[in-house]
Amino acid sequence: MMDLQELRKEIDLIDSKMVELYEKRMKISEEVANYKISTGKPVFDKERECAKIEQVKSLAKTEFTKHGVEELFTQIMAMSRKLQYQLLNQNGVQDKNSFHLVHSIKEKEKAKVIFQGVPGAHSQRAMTEFFGEDIDNSYVDTFKDAMEAIKNKKADYAVLPIENSSAGIVNTSYDLLVEYDNYIVGEHILKIEQALLGTMDATISDIKTVFSHPQGLMQSAKFLESFREWKQISMQNTATSAKKVKDDMDKTQAAIASVEAAKIYGLKVLQEAINFSESNSTRFIIVSHEALFTEDSNKISIYFEVPHESGSLYNALSHFIYNGINMTKIESRPLEARPWESRFFVDFEGNLLDSAVKNALMGLRAETIDLKIIGNYKKYED
Known part of the structure; x- marks a missing residue:
């Protein structure tokens, strides 16, 4: 029987060969990317990848190794795709979005802001802290009314609560971000004392x-x-x-x-102060019908769906890891027409002008369902 050191040497030798072969495979992936750039073919070919997985699994001799080979090659092909997205971006094939770069979202003259509730609402206080006391404002009965107002250009911005540090997310606000073609352009965090x-x-x-x-x-x-x-x-x-x-x-x-x-x-x-958490705070979003962002925007919000199958969410989120992007939040909301399936909302750090963000969004758009960028804005800093 070989001793432990000899066994480790054998593993090291195998690992070095695997790295060498992996690098060789990725070099060929670059050639594949160049071909797809010249022909306009999509990076992600699900049928081809499924067939490839079945092929390599058939080479394994036990069920245990079949499962391991499937995991290994799923990751190898995912890394190959990420490299190809990166090369496509470098060659000017970029993710399309409707966002417009502006100097400041507060620069619009005579801007009108709407909040839900009545005078004295927390949303009103968040609005005045963000825009200033002199802002032209009005209020409506419901969150939906606020979204309708900016959709119909009766107001430029709406202020809506989206989550509380003690009680969690405001479901209605998340759902309305899907229902309406409106965008987050800012945020404000307000300490709440009930x-x-x-x-x-x-x-x-x-x-x-x-x-x-x-x-x-x-x-x-x-x-x-x-x-x-x-x-x-x-x-x-x-x-x-x-x-x-x-x-x-x-x-x-x-x-x-x-x-x-x-x-x-x-x-x-x-x-006074009947809320159970002394640090009780609510995050409010500033919403516009225009897709605006600034050069100092450093937070992005998106939503997407994924196929209801093993590993699909993991594969989607791996685009953040590969591109060195810090994901700060993930939430899910149920899909009305598909019981027990979800739409995922993700916040992450970055700007739409960043190369890493462009790479990640290109991969996500190709490998998820119904992806939408719902905002690129400056995160709140106290």
Whole structure:
């Protein structure tokens, strides 16, 4: 029997031959890329790759090695494709997108901004912090109304919440980014402190019903556990909840909203800071009907679907690894017409002018379904 050192030497020898053969294979892949550049043929040929996998599997002698060979050659062919996408980009064959480079998204004169809710809404505060107090603005009832307004050019920008650090994503905002041909052009993160608001003659012991946006209720869940007898009713907005309590003038009703909303609607703050996380924050997106980006944009948001089969999501995400791109977030939303299948939303660092980003997007577009770039914007920095 060979000793361990001899066995390792044998492995090292085999590995060096494998590296040599791999480099030889990739050199041939370059020639394939040159041929595809000259003929306009696509890089990804799924039928050819499936046939190739079956061919190399047939050379293996056990089920264990058949499975290993399949994994190995799947990765080798994926790397070959990534090299070819890189060469195509270098030769001017690039991913097409509709984005326009501008100096600043805030440079438009007399821009109009719309937010969902009523005065005192967190979205209003996010809007004024991003655009300034003097911005021409108005408000609508629903997130969908806000998306309609910018689609129909009644406003230039809309401000929508997309996720909260305590309660997670705002599903409606994600779904509307798919439904509408609108684009993220900026983001703003707002520290949120929820308060319990009631009429001036109310005390906490009077409360029987509490109103708020679903996110407001979730962010205050630990506080509400102490009052399980209270009926919780979801509203379209936290400030709308405050307005309802003011309009109804019923001391058994309370709203979960901001202290600013209490001042606007003449309500009493029954208890401050009822959200369970001291760092509770909401990320808002600035949305436009125009696909705009700037030279200092450093965050990209996309969505795509993948075939419902083993390894398809892994292969899609590998384009970020190969191109040295930092993926910062991934979320999924169910596909309405295909039960148990998902659409994936991904955020990653970069600019549409970056070569690495161009390479990754070309590969993703070829190997995923219905890919859309929904924004390239400057990430929020406190």
